[in-house]
Amino acid sequence: MPMLLSTFKPATGCTNASDFVVRCFVARLRGGITVVKHGRNRWCKSRLRVLHVHPDGSSLSWKPALGEPSSKKRPPKLDLTTCVEVRHAWSPDPDNPMFTGTPILRQKCEAANAHKSFALIFPKRTVDITAVTADQCKVLMEGFSALCFRLQVAKNVANSSNQQATTGGTTLNVGAGRLGGENDTAATLSVTMTNNSMRQQDGPQKKGRRR
Secondary structure: OOOOEOOEEOOOOOOOOOHHHHHHHHHHHHHOEEEEEEOOOOOOOOEEEEEEEOOOOOEEEEEEOOOOOOOOOOOOOEEHHHOOEEEEOOOEEOOEEEEEOOHHHHHHOOHHHHHHEEEEEOOOOEEEEEOOOHHHHHHHHHHHHHHHHHHHHHHHHHHHHHHHHHHHHHHHHHHHHHHHHHHHHHHHHHHHHHHHHHHHHHHHHHHHHHO
């Protein structure tokens, strides 16, 4: 299945969104995948985090890896159907054509680790990640590209079906209204014709009585 959506851009070179790829990746995410996550705040250090997907299969979150300090803040729950791009650290930054990756990757990811780093781009934030190995980075980029694509396709299909159902219901209601209007008009015409006929019949009788 080619990844062609106006609302989502997969990582460069990622073109496979088959059921097999998606199912295998979701299974791995449910078990947890340890990566280095770069904090958005300049004062936050890059920490080992375990990425995982919620039971709904479309919400991404993370937790501290074993041995890492825990945070009082509750980790966000990000809806993957709103992800707009999976971007490698070496891919161009549309907002800054002279640079690659994201501002956070450029600031916190060491040049030696850029080959195994990428980011998930959301409308109001990014999730910047450095994988443990280059192979893991490839698996993650391919997996997130396929999963986000399939989730958004499913969402678009569901929205389209809902719109068609709503439109169909409206059409039926309008049709019923039109049908009712025609019946009312027919009834009015019938009553009018009956009254005219009765008047025509009464006319000669009245004249006969006068004679």
